[in-house]
Amino acid sequence: MKIGIDLGGTTMSAGIVDENNRIIDRNQIDTNSSESPEKLIQRMANLVNELIEKADIKNITHIGIGCPGMLDRQNGIVLYSNNIGWENIHLIDAMKKYFHIPVYLENDANCAALGEYIAGAGKKYSSMVMVTLGTGIGGGIIIDDTLYRGKNGNSSILGHLMMADNGELCTCGRKGCWEAYGSVSALIRMANEKADEYPDSELEKQRKSSGRLDGRNIFDAIHNGDKAANEVFVKYISNVAQGIVDIVNILDPEGIVIGGGISKQGEFILEPIRKIVKENIYCKSMELPKITASGLGNNAGIIGAACLDHFV
Structure with missing residues (x-):
């Protein structure tokens, strides 16, 4: 054991x-x-x-x-x-x-x-990338059945790909990192801003009833058809997908596994992510990596x- x-x-x-x-x-x-x-x-x-x-x-x-x-x-x-x-x-x-x-x-x-490589959604791949969406964005890369660590052992810091020049402040101190746009923390920030903008929205109702917004009640508002929440969703999913575009362009792996609590949304988030990735990768004629949700969850x-x- x-x-x-x-x-x-x-x-x-x-x-x-x-x-x-x-x-x-x-x-x-x-x-x-x-x-x-x-x-x-x-x-x-x-x-x-x-x-x-x-x-x-x-x-x-x-x-x-x-x-x-x-x-x-x-x-x-x-x-x-x-x-x-x-x-x-x-x-x-x-x-x-x-x-x-x-x-x-x-x-x-x-x-x-x-x-995921040993016992989950990545079992059938010899090359895969794990993207974890949580407080931050984490990454793990398997190449030829080996965990890739880089020269100094600190590769795969995927959350700090640059998304926007002089953009949102990231916890690392730089402005514009993918983590500041595609993490669940970023989703919550965007939802709070939208709730402030639309005080009659379901988002604001969820914030008042729960005391705060989190990934769970934000998606409750989205699934309830709230217009403000849907605007947040569309932008957030685009942010996540654009980072995955860069991963595909750089590594061209067999599979990409999305983890974190948000992965429980399954095809609801995966389908639009795949569509955006397909439309934006450099080589549009190539076969996309399989983009799936974590098989093991937390x-x-x-x-x-x-x-x-x-x-x-």
């Missing part, structure tokens, strides 16, 4: 994964990235211990952690993660104070890509992290 941890900007999930790469138990808590790294890591360890105690399992072989940002994998250091506000955090050393087994560290989107990162011992 092995443990996979998916550390996100909003939530932190952990699961026990068996030898067939199936999750036998999992748990999730809020990340609370505003607290100190030491406190957050302690809660991460508590989350793992609670799972182990609940399942009454003694033979945990290793722990894998998927963390957003730039990493020094060899030394287990989170060099920089803008979505959780970490810089030069010795994550593996900190976790080894709680657990005396091997601990592996990898980018969270790479873990999601590995999960479990992809956990499974990928748990399998890091095979991709060291």
Whole structure:
């Protein structure tokens, strides 16, 4: 048995994964990235211990952690993660104070890509790109059945492709990144702006009744036929698709897997994304990569992290 941890900007999930790469138990808590790294890591360890105690399992072989940002994998250091506000955090050393087994560290989107490649929507591809839409935009690239990490181990920062010169401010400090237009955070920002513009809209009603807008009630408003929400949807889907156009132009993979909570919308978002990508790729006569939703949902990162011992 092995443990996979998916550390996100909003939530932190952990699961026990068996030898067939199936999750036998999992748990999730809020990340609370505003607290100190030491406190957050302690809660991460508590989350793992609670799972182990609940399942009454003694033979945990290793722990894998998927963390957003730039990493020094060899030394287990989170060099920089803008979505959780970490810089030069010795994550593996900190976790080894709680657990005396091997601990592996990898980018969270790479873990999601590995999960889908091993056990999900990417199983049939030797080359694929995982795009995770959440607090930010993450990316993971598989080329010739190998996780592509780049020279310094920090490739696939897809969310920071440039979408607009001097555009929206990104959490990385640059203006105009794809993440500032295609993440769920961007969707929420756009929906709040539209709710301000249309005070009689379903968006504004959802905001008042829930206290805030999030991905779930924004899509509720969209599915309810709200004009303002639909305007947000059309623009947002275009933003997501234009980033995928660049990925296709650069890598021409067999498949592109879209993950994150928004992927649960399935064909509702995939069909218009495919149409925009087809219309905008450089070589319009070529066959498009298969653009699909995650087959594992929020479990992809956990499974990928748990399998890091095979991709060291």
